[in-house]
Amino acid sequence: xxxxxxxxxxxxxxxxxxxxxxxxxxxxxxxxxxxxxxxxxxxxxxxxxxxxxxxxxxxxxxxxxxxxxxxxxxxxxxxxxxxxxxxxxxxxxxxxxxxxxxxxxxxxxxxxxxxxxxxxxxxxxxxxxxxxxxxxxxxxxxxxxxxxxxxxxxxxxxxxxxxxxxxxxxxxxxxxxxxxxxxxxxxxxxxxxxxxxxxxxxxxxxxxxxxxxxxxxxxxxxxxxxxxxxxxxxxxxxxxxxxxxxxxxxxxxxxxxxxxxxxxxxxxxxxxxxxxxxxxxxxxxxxxxxxxxxxxxxxxxxxxxxxxxxxxxxxxxxxxxxxxxxxxxxxxxxxxxxxxxxxxxxxxxxxxxxxxxxxxxxxxxxxxxxxxxxxxxxxxxxxxxxxxxxxxxxxxxxxxxxxxxxxxxxxxxxxxxxxxxxxxxxxxxxxxxxxxxxxxx
Amino acid sequence: xxxxxxxxxxxxxxxxxxxxxxxxxxxxxxxxxxxxxxxxxxxxxxxxxxxxxxxxxxxxxxxxxxxxxxxxxxxxxxxxxxxxxxxxxxxxxxxxxxxxxxxxxxxxxxxxxxxx
Numbered sequence: 429x430x431x432x433x434x435x436x437x438x439x440x441x442x443x444x445x446x447x448x449x450x451x452x453x454x455x456x457x458x459x460x461x462x463x464x465x466x467x468x469x470x471x472x473x474x475x476x477x478x479x480x481x482x483x484x485x486x487x488x489x490x491x492x493x494x495x496x497x498x499x500x501x502x503x504x505x506x507x508x509x510x511x512x513x514x515x516x517x518x519x520x521x522x523x524x525x526x527x528x529x530x531x532x533x534x535x536x537x538x539x540x541x542x543x544x545x546x547x548x549x550x551x552x553x554x555x556x557x558x559x560x561x562x563x564x565x566x567x568x569x570x571x572x573x574x575x576x577x578x579x580x581x582x583x584x585x586x587x588x589x590x591x592x593x594x595x596x597x598x599x600x601x602x603x604x605x606x607x608x609x610x611x612x613x614x615x616x617x618x619x620x621x622x623x624x625x626x627x628x629x630x631x632x633x634x635x636x637x638x639x640x641x642x643x644x645x646x647x648x649x650x651x652x653x654x655x656x657x658x659x660x661x662x663x664x665x666x667x668x669x670x671x672x673x674x675x676x677x678x679x680x681x682x683x684x685x686x687x688x689x690x691x692x693x694x695x696x697x698x699x700x701x702x703x704x705x706x707x708x709x710x711x712x713x714x715x716x717x718x719x720x721x722x723x724x725x726x727x728x729x730x731x732x733x734x735x736x737x738x739x740x741x742x743x744x745x746x747x748x749x750x751x752x753x754x755x756x757x758x759x760x761x762x763x764x765x766x767x768x769x770x771x772x773x774x775x776x777x778x779x780x781x782x783x784x785x786x787x788x789x790x791x792x793x794x795x796x797x798x799x800x801x802x803x804x805x806x807x808x809x810x811x812x813x814x815x816x817x818x819x820x821x822x823x824x825x826x827x828x829x830x831x832x833x834x835x836x837x838x839x840x841x842x843x844x845x846x847x848x849x850x851x852x853x854x855x856x857x858x859x860x861x862x863x864x865x866x867x868x869x
Numbered sequence: 870x871x872x873x874x875x876x877x878x879x880x881x882x883x884x885x886x887x888x889x890x891x892x893x894x895x896x897x898x899x900x901x902x903x904x905x906x907x908x909x910x911x912x913x914x915x916x917x918x919x920x921x922x923x924x925x926x927x928x929x930x931x932x933x934x935x936x937x938x939x940x941x942x943x944x945x946x947x948x949x950x951x952x953x954x955x956x957x958x959x960x961x962x963x964x965x966x967x968x969x970x971x972x973x974x975x976x977x978x979x980x981x982x983x984x985x
Contacts (some may be wrong), residue, residue, distance in 0.1 A: 730950040783925025864952040866888040
């Protein structure tokens, strides 16, 4: 049994900026954050943090023997929040910050004082997970009391789904400096950041095979990948890693992807599924970044919905060839991050497109596909992912819609973004985070 | 999105439990143990009624299994993923003007019993 904790970059900023404020007499600040529990594979759990609750100055008790002591009023408020969070199985986490960089953990006072809050939270929010989160200036750690449990589970990771991405782990990870010496411009600890990130790829065909190859070269170590198809003759014009002999052998595309990864990263952790992600969805939730290399708009919509639910960055790629004199190659790379603009906001997914596809009974058919546009789109997508993980460009924009013109050989920002005037995504809300909540009527 | 209480009560005549499930901008109605028309196999499955326009249809009834009805149907979305579950739906357009929820449900279920 392991537990992971995840939050958006915006929530992390809100927490750290509040907790860093000086208090009139307390040496540090504390707060509460709501978290919803979801399931991962192998009975593991994912806690998705949703809302931060600052504790007002007057709800602290003046006790100089500890960094901060909060009063009964604040604790009562937290218990009420746990009570009202029952329908969504939303628990309460005590959070505070240690003002230094590097790994952090519970101090002696933390270990003595904070667990005392948990029985109260559990008594009112029985089916929720509750716990403790401690942040440092660049790290984080958490302890989770699962429903009915008297002892906490130390979180294996605390992830911040922002830009740059933060994946804080309990253990360290050694990465070869020499191997990545030519990409050191990505940042001082970029190799470790890349190695800690879990990436998902749905679809390992023309686009997905390129993405897998580049992710492995860059140094990604943790993969969750899906494809139920085997190599066919018509795939050989673009499926990176496939050989002629894979056609009569009916080699699964999953196997091609595994071999590509292991050939470059022999110690990688690859969880592969010979089928649709929808039939084995829980492993996908372990990812911080998901690449969608699927044919249909419906498939893209479903991937985006699940990425919003479980707070994951979603990067979509797709290409199309249409017209005849001459044929026109087009394509797109889209980044859709939690809380930020979605594919509907950016004008890519529309009801009209979904309706037209449904009228065709969902089938995309055998559409024209060719290797180099897939390569351009996959390279662009991997570039976005590396920027998310390392933050090397310094650009904070949490969304992207890049349009490929295969006839001109250009990749440009979509003109629809220039005319967007949407301050926040109206299509997904906080209630869409976590497992679906069924309300009896 | 809220639905009239009396219409929800009427829906309960066709299933064991009605629950609301919101995803994105749509509030679906989860119909537990929905009874299907005679001749369908299975006779009971869970349903998910989308009372608003989606995929170019004015409303849709998703089912937890691909039902074998008396007449062949176009199952144009096999494995739609809604509310973290996989659903099935066949192409059936309900063109009633301002139907109640029960009228909408019955019109979708009628799709199983018509030859064309």
